[in-house]
Amino acid sequence: xxxxxxxxxxxxxxxxxxxxxxxxxxxxxxSLVAGTDVSTMAVYTYFGSMxxxxxxxxxxxxxRLAARLANVTMTADPVRDLAALSVAYLSNAxxxxxxxxxxxxxxxxxxxxxxxxxxxxxxxxxxxxxxSAGRFHPEVDALELATQGWVIGHGLASLVLTGPLPREALxxxxxxxxxxxxxxxxxxxxxxxxxxxxxxxxxxxxxxxG
Amino acid sequence: xxxxxxxxxxxxxxxxxxxxxxxxxxxxxxSLVAGTDVSTMAVYTYFGSMxxxxxxxxxxxxxRLAARLANVTMTADPVRDLAALSVAYLSNAxxxxxxxxxxxxxxxxxxxxxxxxxxxxxxxxxxxxxxSAGRFHPEVDALELATQGWVIGHGLASLVLTGPLPREALxxxxxxxxxxxxxxxxxxxxxxxxxxxxxxxxxxxxxxxG
DNA sequence: GCTAAAACATAGCACCGTTATGTATTGTTG
DNA sequence: CAACAATACATAACGGTGCTATGTTTTAGC
Numbered sequence: 001x002x003x004x005x006x007x008x009x010x011x012x013x014x015x016x017x018x019x020x021x022x023x024x025x026x027x028x029x030x031s032l033v034a035g036t037d038v039s040t041m042a043v044y045t046y047f048g049s050m051x052x053x054x055x056x057x058x059x060x061x062x063x064r065l066a067a068r069l070a071n072v073t074m075t076a077d078p079v080r081d082l083a084a085l086s087v088a089y090l091s092n093a094x095x096x097x098x099x100x101x102x103x104x105x106x107x108x109x110x111x112x113x114x115x116x117x118x119x120x121x122x123x124x125x126x127x128x129x130x131x132s133a134g135r136f137h138p139e140v141d142a143l144e145l146a147t148q149g150w151v152i153g154h155g156l157a158s159l160v161l162t163g164p165l166p167r168e169a170l171x172x173x174x175x176x177x178x179x180x181x182x183x184x185x186x187x188x189x190x191x192x193x194x195x196x197x198x199x200x201x202x203x204x205x206x207x208x209x210g
Numbered sequence: 211x212x213x214x215x216x217x218x219x220x221x222x223x224x225x226x227x228x229x230x231x232x233x234x235x236x237x238x239x240x241s242l243v244a245g246t247d248v249s250t251m252a253v254y255t256y257f258g259s260m261x262x263x264x265x266x267x268x269x270x271x272x273x274r275l276a277a278r279l280a281n282v283t284m285t286a287d288p289v290r291d292l293a294a295l296s297v298a299y300l301s302n303a304x305x306x307x308x309x310x311x312x313x314x315x316x317x318x319x320x321x322x323x324x325x326x327x328x329x330x331x332x333x334x335x336x337x338x339x340x341x342s343a344g345r346f347h348p349e350v351d352a353l354e355l356a357t358q359g360w361v362i363g364h365g366l367a368s369l370v371l372t373g374p375l376p377r378e379a380l381x382x383x384x385x386x387x388x389x390x391x392x393x394x395x396x397x398x399x400x401x402x403x404x405x406x407x408x409x410x411x412x413x414x415x416x417x418x419x420g
Numbered sequence: 421g422c423t424a425a426a427a428c429a430t431a432g433c434a435c436c437g438t439t440a441t442g443t444a445t446t447g448t449t450g
Numbered sequence: 451c452a453a454c455a456a457t458a459c460a461t462a463a464c465g466g467t468g469c470t471a472t473g474t475t476t477t478a479g480c
Binding site for chain 4: 216
């Protein structure tokens with residue numbers, strides 16, 4: 001064959017797009033490549049279209065989310081771990097609000113779905129650990145419960161990031177998740193205890209990136 | 211003064227925008243006025259800018275939501291009513307998916323947030339009725355619980371409408387809301403009973419408009 | 421070293437939201 | 451009723467957008 005694409009250029013453009021997203025600059029084809037030594041055509045050789053660029057940015061968002069969740073240190077208390085995963089999810093959204101919005105705006109295709117599935121699977125495994133530990137009822141469907149936790153986390157993140165709820169509303173997380181976990185069979189006092197140890201509010205203040 | 215604006219033209223443009231949104235046509239200034247007898251300038255005399263048009267469309271979305279919620283017939287069972295309001299909220303989102311997306315995308319500044327506030331307040335009043343009826347603990351903060359219900363409803367609507375979850379995932383509503391209401395003090399069996407009577411899944415099938 | 425294919429650079433396309441400018445319309449007022 | 455003034459409308463243009471067409475350069479394989 002012939003001249004190969006340089007993966008570094010691809011990463012550079014994605015990183016630059018994520019950075020412009022963070023600094024709230026409008027991302028246009030020309031503004032994206034301005035200041036770099038790549039030309040507008042590079043976007044088309046690497047991403048096919050501007051839509052392809054956005055898809056790649058979405059993918060990067062899921063990758064960062066997965067990395068942040070993978071950094072959560074698991075313990076012997078799976079319910080605490082679920083709380084810790086939830087706060088990691090929300091802190092990722094709070095740290096990269098525009099990236100999070102892009103991840104979940106229209107045009108969510110199969111490729112994104114795979115990235116999201118891996119993230120969800122981490123939740124599922126933790127729910128199953130909670131079942132094995134006798135914290136949740138055996139008849140609890142792990143995927144269903146994990147999905148319901150995701151619904152709560154996303155609803156919270158979405159309403160806070162798009163404006164309707166203030167940032168302090170993230171404090172709604174613990175009571176709602178606690179209600180969900182208790183309904184799954186956890187003993188109330190113990191659940192609240194685990195939630196208190198896993199939910200570190202420090203992670204949700206400020207807005208540095210990750 | 212002189213020549214006055216015609217309110218009918220304003221409604222016509224909003225209605226047309228909502229219809230184009232529904233039929234997934236891209237809404238541009240020129241495509242919006244094409245076929246009508248109004249010119250492109252009309253958009254600027256009536257809305258100031260294309261952003262103003264979108265703001266008006268958002269407002270229309272909240273007005274429709276408020277109308278749909280107001281149509282829910284209240285009963286002596288406030289928990290059933292909360293379930294009915296939730297399903298009305300979700301059916302509105304399912305019937306006008308693109309309108310719902312516009313309502314909650316970036317730039318949540320409505321010219322009058324009355325419609326949004328009124329919607330939440332209807333939930334708050336119903337929660338307070340549940341407290342008065344002895345279904346919820348007296349120390350429950352009605353606004354907080356209503357907000358938490360909203361978080362669940364929006365999370366569900368958002369994840370379903372933007373693609374990550376299939377439409378059947380709306381069935382997650384009852385168990386999660388039941389968990390929330392039980393945590394607020396409702397007796398489990400009675401709560402599930404009320405939820406079963408208020409949650410009419412018929413409203414969530416199909417995709418006709420409202 | 422030649423050839424062919426991939427990547428790059430430039431210029432241009434149709435379209436976008438917006439604005440400038442001129443014209444028609446209409447309520448107020450002398 | 452006529453003159454005015456202010457609003458609404460129509461048209462054309464402007465800068466910017468994503469994208470493409472068209473060369474030109476670079477590089478891998480024979």
